[in-house]
Amino acid sequence: MPESLTTQFQTDFQGLSLIDSSKKPEYERPFFNHLDSLNKYDLLFTKEKSSFQKTVKDKFSLSDYLGLEQFVMENTHLVEPTEMQAQEIDWNEIDNAKDFLQDKINKLLGHEQISQTLKPLIEFTIDSFENYAIYTYMHPKSTHNPWMSTHHLLLSGYMYLISDKEELVKEFHPTLYGQKNNQDENVGIITKAKKERKFKGVILDNRLTIQMLVLNYLKKIAPGYENPIPKKRILQHIEEKGITYSDSSFNTAVLLPLKRTLLIGSSSRGYYYMEDNDDFKTSYKFHQSKYAGIEFTMNIYKEGAASRGISL
Amino acid sequence: MNLAEYHPLFTDNLQVVNIELGAGCGNFGQIYYPECFITDMETKSKLDEICTNHFVTISCDARNIPCESNRFKNIIMCNPYGYGFKDRRDYTFLNELYRVSLNEANIIILTSGVNRFATPDKVKIRIKDYNLEHSTTRFMFDYQEIDSEKDYEGYNFFTTNRRKTFPKFKIALKCLKA
Numbered sequence: 001m002p003e004s005l006t007t008q009f010q011t012d013f014q015g016l017s018l019i020d021s022s023k024k025p026e027y028e029r030p031f032f033n034h035l036d037s038l039n040k041y042d043l044l045f046t047k048e049k050s051s052f053q054k055t056v057k058d059k060f061s062l063s064d065y066l067g068l069e070q071f072v073m074e075n076t077h078l079v080e081p082t083e084m085q086a087q088e089i090d091w092n093e094i095d096n097a098k099d100f101l102q103d104k105i106n107k108l109l110g111h112e113q114i115s116q117t118l119k120p121l122i123e124f125t126i127d128s129f130e131n132y133a134i135y136t137y138m139h140p141k142s143t144h145n146p147w148m149s150t151h152h153l154l155l156s157g158y159m160y161l162i163s164d165k166e167e168l169v170k171e172f173h174p175t176l177y178g179q180k181n182n183q184d185e186n187v188g189i190i191t192k193a194k195k196e197r198k199f200k201g202v203i204l205d206n207r208l209t210i211q212m213l214v215l216n217y218l219k220k221i222a223p224g225y226e227n228p229i230p231k232k233r234i235l236q237h238i239e240e241k242g243i244t245y246s247d248s249s250f251n252t253a254v255l256l257p258l259k260r261t262l263l264i265g266s267s268s269r270g271y272y273y274m275e276d277n278d279d280f281k282t283s284y285k286f287h288q289s290k291y292a293g294i295e296f297t298m299n300i301y302k303e304g305a306a307s308r309g310i311s312l
Numbered sequence: 313m314n315l316a317e318y319h320p321l322f323t324d325n326l327q328v329v330n331i332e333l334g335a336g337c338g339n340f341g342q343i344y345y346p347e348c349f350i351t352d353m354e355t356k357s358k359l360d361e362i363c364t365n366h367f368v369t370i371s372c373d374a375r376n377i378p379c380e381s382n383r384f385k386n387i388i389m390c391n392p393y394g395y396g397f398k399d400r401r402d403y404t405f406l407n408e409l410y411r412v413s414l415n416e417a418n419i420i421i422l423t424s425g426v427n428r429f430a431t432p433d434k435v436k437i438r439i440k441d442y443n444l445e446h447s448t449t450r451f452m453f454d455y456q457e458i459d460s461e462k463d464y465e466g467y468n469f470f471t472t473n474r475r476k477t478f479p480k481f482k483i484a485l486k487c488l489k490a
């Protein structure tokens with residue numbers, strides 16, 4: 001294994017410090033990106049094999065999370081380029097890096113480190129690092145590592161815990177479960193910053209289940225670029241199942257992650273399930289034209305900045 | 313744990329000396345090591361929800377088995393996940409395995425090369441450290457590659473979210489209590 005990786009971890013942790021206070025916009029997106037990236041494997045697998053029937057009532061639990069973790073590690077070929085064989089994992093080196101992280105966290109927490117309450121949070125943070133490291137050993141240059149975003153959060157000074165144990169979540173954040181939109185939401189994400197006994201958090205909605213439902217729906221009624229359906233119709237389908245999403249959160253929580261799996265495509269007429277290369281090319285061209293539009297606007301800004309003497 | 317906390321099935325069926333831990337919806341132990349207690353941490357009602365069929369008769373944490381010491385001849389685990397050999401210097405699980413094992417008991421673990429709870433490399437390191445800690449060989453370690461689809465044909469292994477998994481290694485620990 002590249003020696004640089006171990007040194008890299010140690011250098012990263014040497015400079016680690018806890019952030020002064022957690023900010024929701026800073027931690028919410030990385031967590032959802034993390035969960036979306038894990039779920040991507042499941043969605044891709046569903047494409048390969050027969051689909052798993054999901055209902056909106058299916059709660060996402062910590063067992064599902066652990067199951068996804070195991071599934072991802074054993075099936076990196078679903079996402080990593082085929083020519084990239086998984087490399088050897090040096091478990092001893094990972095143990096060393098975990099020890100290093102543990103020591104650093106103990107130092108940063110000072111006397112708080114002995115708190116029994118903090119134990120699961122510390123353990124989850126180190127476990128997430130372990131997963132990041134395992135994946136990095138297997139695929140050193142990967143851009144798909146699902147723990148990349150949690151690792152960046154750690155390096156930005158956050159410690160965290162994902163749990164479906166209501167009592168445990170309440171110990172950190174007594175009112176978090178009061179923010180539930182819906183009875184089925186039972187997974188809490190807790191973050192800790194520098195201040196003692198100060199935790200923030202967010203509840204995970206059932207976006208992962210909805211992603212699967214929408215994928216199955218498009219597969220059935222919108223196969224190929226010639227059969228797209230508008231977003232309104234997808235939202236209606238979800239609403240019939242008792243779930244409401246605002247237009248913008250539906251975009252970020254469901255459509256965007258699905259598009260990034262390259263399983264669904266879009267055009268000005270709506271969304272469709274990508275079945276073949278033509279579907280792929282059509283969606284690529286659509287995004288390319290949107291990109292060209294943005295680039296055109298950016299260039300106008302750049303010119304405007306130059307003529308106004310503003311440095312960007 | 314005192315005698316009153318032992319599970320009655322363990323105390324009443326002393327002739328049964330095999331146990332499967334973390335069995336989930338499976339019954340590997342019953343098939344390959346009959347007569348065998350099938351256990352998992354999940355409650356039976358939860359397993360009723362998750363599995364089309366399950367065989368668990370005792371819900372228990374693998375790290376705290378409600379039975380007397382020196383109880384089992386074969387202890388089986390398939391794809392341990394959520395418990396196992398994850399962290400250095402955490403000997404809770406090994407201590408429990410040692411406690412419930414009979415002298416020369418076999419601990420059989422089916423696992424993959426990327427399972428951070430029980431990959432062969434990791435288990436090997438943990439056993440070495442554990443033996444050193446006790447200045448004696450409490451467990452001997454061995455493992456072999458397997459082709460689970462062939463070796464256990466017709467048997468399905470699952471992750472905790474019910475996706476199929478295919479263990480690639482069989483670890484065999486022997487417990488020495490002379």
Ligand SMILES: C[S@@+](CC[C@H](N)C(=O)[O-])C[C@H]1O[C@@H](n2cnc3c(N)ncnc32)[C@H](O)[C@@H]1O
Pocket residue numbers: 333334335336337338351352353354372373374375389390391392393394395468469470471472
């Ligand atoms: C990956 S599944 C494997 C299930 C089954 N052995 C198989 O191979 O199909 C892991 C199982 O371990 C159980 N488990 C997790 N933590 C446990 C613990 N501390 N003690 C006992 N079982 C546990 C889970 O409930 C789950 O059923």
